[in-house]
Amino acid sequence: MANRGLKINTLRGLFVLSLLGITACVDDAYDLSKDVDMTITVGGENLSIPGSNTDSITLAKIFDLDPESDVKADANGDYALTMNGEGSQSTVNVESVIIEGDQINTEASTTELNFQYVPNQNADATVDDYTSFNINKTDVTTDVVELYHSDVTSTASLDLTFSGSVRQLNLAQGFKVTFPSYMTIHCSDSRFQIVDNTLTFAGDVAIPNNGRLSIPLSVSAIDFETMGEGEGLVERGHLVINGEIPVEGRAYLRSEDFLSHQDVQLNLYTELNIDDIELTEVTAMVDPQIDITINPVQVNNLPEFLQDDEVHIDMTDPKIYLYVTNESPVAVNFTADMKPYKDGQQLNTVLLGDKEGGTEPIVIPANQTDYVICLHRLSDNSGIDADEIITVPNLNDLIETIPDEIRVENINAKAEQERVTMQLGRDYAVETNYDVVASLQFNNGTEIVYSDQMDGWNSDMQDLDARHAEISLDATNTIPLNMEMTANAIDRNGNVMDEITATVEGTINAGTSAAPSVSTLTIRLESNADGALKEMDGIAYRVKATVPTEMAGTVLNEKQTLLLDNVVVTVKGGVTVDLN
Known part of the structure; x- marks a missing residue:
């Protein structure tokens, strides 16, 4: 690999010196262009020209990264491919459940009371009856799978009236009404006391003729687990509640x-009247619809050596960090397909989550903000800072060929089927974003291709007529990649010259900062047409870099360098210089 800014000017130096040596022997009084053939052959079998050494070429110079490139160096200079995927915010919501008053059927009780008149004495009768209600609601949201308990809001009244020819009917202290044990009942009237689910008269209470005793009640909770068989959420969408309310005690007439x-x-008529019952906070098993979408990740402004179609990447441990927020009390099981695309064509598929061919389950916990899940290739989790770490052995398939974009498709987010407590009708935010962080840390399945050119030679070559030339140089390398070069001669327009064959002998061996490698390269130029080298302006070269086994896992760093020195140009068989 060579610095794109490297312009080999060694020929220029040689021929300027050569021409200076020749023109120093010419008398200015002569018009050599008219009187003398200025075509001169210089040298014999070989002519060697010492060239200039180059400065160290850092990877930072070779990469020449655009500021917006997805390849970035961290604070230590280590390179990584980093991309961000943004998700749209979604919600978890279980629809409210309201049992409307007209969906509550009540049945009043009628108790016949017989009183014997005895002057100056009270007449007593015993009340032993019950009223009842039932609910059969078939349009409950199917998001609720099992229903265990619910806080509710509802107002009600227990209304007692009588018919008969007396001034008033008296209900004695201790008179009681027993509500179903699964209901939590409250009463705001101090004449009545509620203990557990039983309402008791704290003193005697009279019902006037043609009047009504209305006892104000409210229902604050329903425990569905303690209901009898055939009650509660009997199936998804179908709620049944039945209740008998015994009414018992002593009634009397003065x-x-x-x-x-x-x-x-x-x-005596006893009736329970219940307004709408709204279930507010439930303990239940739920299965709401959870819509999670993640926008495609665009791969932007890569260095040239990663863009070639022949490039194959085998990264040691690429990572995907999922950043998730789940404000809901429901843990979410997440599955998806990650698919890289290049030129509109799908390259691979990496299956995530609990699905055939996928990973271990990916669960977004409940009540979490900025929860981090790391997906990575290796089973070794050391050095990874995340709340949950999941191994994805084929994760490199996403970037084996560097794609134009990575899409997250076939996302399926389902609530874990477990007992939770949540508010009905409330929107709980769920959001998922992700980062791809793939250190340029390659295995020996990697092949990187880099193309560039050395040009600007024509001003030195245009007066030169030769058939053979060689360029030799030493390469001192601290980049952990082996490099093989192929080359073509190019003209001033950058077109490949078929008349000249360029053959590169030798390879550049991988090295490190602690143990640089030194390799020698020879570029042989062979012309099959007279004057072809005179039209040559430089070399277009292509470098294929691979990772030797012993360098696998070494991170590319912007300070790693390639130094080209001891550059020597040798022209074989003599040089003809046209000075006309």
């Missing part, structure tokens, strides 16, 4: 409550 001095018969 003697002055009788309108006549006769026995009376009364009917």
Whole structure:
């Protein structure tokens, strides 16, 4: 590999010196262009010209990275391919469940009470009855798979009335109404006390004739797990709630409550009226729709040596960092296909997550912000800073041939089927972004191709007529890559000259900063046409770099260098210089 800015001017130096030596013997009084044939042959079998040495060529100069390139050097100078994929924010939402009042069927109880009139005495009767209600709701959101418990908001009233010819009916202290044990009931009227699920009269309470005793109630929770068989969420979308409410205690009439001095018969009516019941925070197993999308990653402004179609990359341990936020109480199982594309054609597929051919499960935990999951190639997790680390042995398939873009397709995000507590109707944010970080740390399956040219020689070559030339040089290399070069002669327009064959002998061996390698290269130029070398302006060369086994895993660093020195140009068989 050579610095693109390297212009080999050794021929220029030689021939300037040669021409100076020749023209020093010419008298200015003569017009040599008219009187003398200025075509001169210089040298015999060989003519060697010492060339200039080059400065060290760093990888930073060779890469010549665009500031927007996806190949970047870190603070230590180590190179990595880094790309970012942005996801669109999505939400987890389980639809609200509201049981409307007209979906609640209630059945009032009617208790016949018989009172015997005895002057100046109270007449007693026993109440032992029940009222009931039932709910059969078939349009509950199917996002709820199992329903265990729910906080609810609902107002209700227990209404007691009677019919019969008396001034009022009295219900004695201790009179009680027992609600289903799965309901949590509250009462704001101090005349009544609620312990557990039983409402008890704290004192005697009268119901006036043609009047009503309305006991205000509220329901704050329902425990679906303690319901009987055939109740609760009987299947997805179908909720059944049945309840019997025993009403029992002593009712009495005072003697002055009788309108006549006769026995009376009364009917006591007890009815539960319930407004809408809204389930607010539930403990349940849920399966909401979770839509996660991630925009394609564009691969931008790569150095030339990574763009060639023949380039094959075998990176030691490329990494993908998933940065996830999941504000919901639901853990999310994530699967996806990562697909690299080049020129619109899919190159490979890397399957992620718990699917056939995929990895171990990728689970985004609940109630997490900026949770980091690292996907990488090796089983050795040392040095990786992430909350979860998952091995993906074929991860290099994404960049074996450097793509134009990487797409994340067939994303499937499903809630883990476990017991959770969450608010219904609330949007919980879920967001996934990712970074690809692939250190330029190659294995011996890597082949890198780099093309460049050395030109600007024609001003030295245009007066030279020769058939054979050689360029020899020493290469001192601290870059951990073996390099093989092929070359072609080019003219002033950069076109390859078929009349000249360029053959490169020798290779540049891999080296390190601690142990540089020194290699010798010879570029042989053979012309099959007279005057072809006079039209030559330089060399177009192509370098194929590979990773020797002993260098596998060594990171490319911007300070690694290639030094070309001891450059010597040798022209064989004599040189003809046209000075006309």
